[in-house]
Ligand SMILES: Nc1nc2c(ncn2[C@@H]2O[C@H](COP(=O)(O)OP(=O)(O)OP(=O)(O)O)[C@@H](O)[C@H]2O)c(=O)[nH]1
């Protein structure tokens with residue numbers, strides 16, 4: 001179902017300029033990569049990126065993120081092209097937002113100021129389908145907004161009557177803060193009630209092995225879920241296609257298990273979002289096995305693995321049994337492959353398929369490890385899914401035996417005394 005995607009004509013589409021800083025912590029190459037991701041985030045929320053500006057600084061400026069001269073260049077462009085918003089690649093502090101907005105006012109043009117977190121929050125708000133996800137996003141939005149209201153309030157109270165300043169007065173802002181705080185309290189209560197309900201639901205489900213798909217956004221988790229569980233799950237080439245988690249019961253070789261698709265992770269994921277999505281992420285926390293899906297065609301996939309591993313560690317699940325699933329091998333550049341051995345079969349005729357060659361190559365690289373177990377697949381082309389399935393089965397059987405120690409005996413009665421199970425579903 002793609003009905004939650006906003007389609008607009010070019011004329012109606014909002015436009016943006018992106019701003020990033022190359023610093024001691026972030027080299028030019030990284031900045032370029034982050035900007036590409038930021039532009040992808042912008043387009044996911046229906047915004048067209050016209051240009052990006054970067055500045056080399058020891059670290060982002062405390063007051064205005066970039067220096068004065070750079071800011072003037074940016075604004076000259078914004079005025080010329082009638083740009084709707086500035087999107088900053090790093091999170092802006094409340095005072096940076098305030099200073100930047102104050103500077104913009106001198107140009108007499110309405111320009112929205114966003115940072116990476118706010119953009120991600122907007123996308124989540126657009127995508128959230130269930131009451132739980134919507135509540136979680138709204139809570140994160142209010143929590144993001146609150147300190148900005150507070151600082152702005154203290155700033156405005158000093159600045160009142162200043163030229164061109166048209167903000168709410170002291171009273172109104174106090175009221176706003178009170179409303180925001182009330183709403184936060186209400187949303188927290190609501191989430192707690194939903195949590196209780198879903199906890200009970202989870203407890204009432206049959207005790208089954210739980211397998212959870214995790215990974216960076218857009219790596220192909222939902223696509224793989226579709227192929228493994230033969231279900232229709234919303235997948236598309238946009239960031240955060242999945243915000244709610246989806247659970248499906250799958251039965252393989254007589255073993256039932258629950259397969260969960262989850263929200264994708266991203267670098268600089270707002271902590272507020274991780275916190276408010278705690279209960280969605282409980283699916284991951286309660287999983288017996290994780291399938292960590294990686295997009296091997298992405299230029300930065302190794303960094304993405306680290307980002308995901310970092311978030312999993314933060315969640316306290318970094319040491320769960322994990323299968324590393326390298327996806328999209330169909331996009332792996334075959335011309336880069338030095339192919340040892342024969343491409344020709346014993347009969348001198350059969351050529352190995354492109355996918356077999358890529359797989360053979362990848363299995364000789366350092367990415368091939370046994371702990372965690374590694375599989376190279378293409379979910380879309382269904383390549384090596386049998387091998388993945390076998391690897392998952394290995395873990396499944398172990399876990400299933402822990403839950404149902406008499407399982408093999410039961411099987412024995414059914415005539416499979418050696419624990420061997422016939423192929424097929
Ligand atoms: N070429 C290629 N594309 C793939 C493969 N698997 C998935 N894709 C594409 O990658 C894009 C993202 O796939 P999704 O399944 O939505 O990815 P996801 O990890 O669920 O993404 P989020 O829910 O946004 O975190 C889609 O355009 C898929 O068609 C693959 O094996 N090969």
Ligand SMILES: [Mg+2]
Nearest residue numbers: 221222241242
């Ligand atoms: Mg998805």
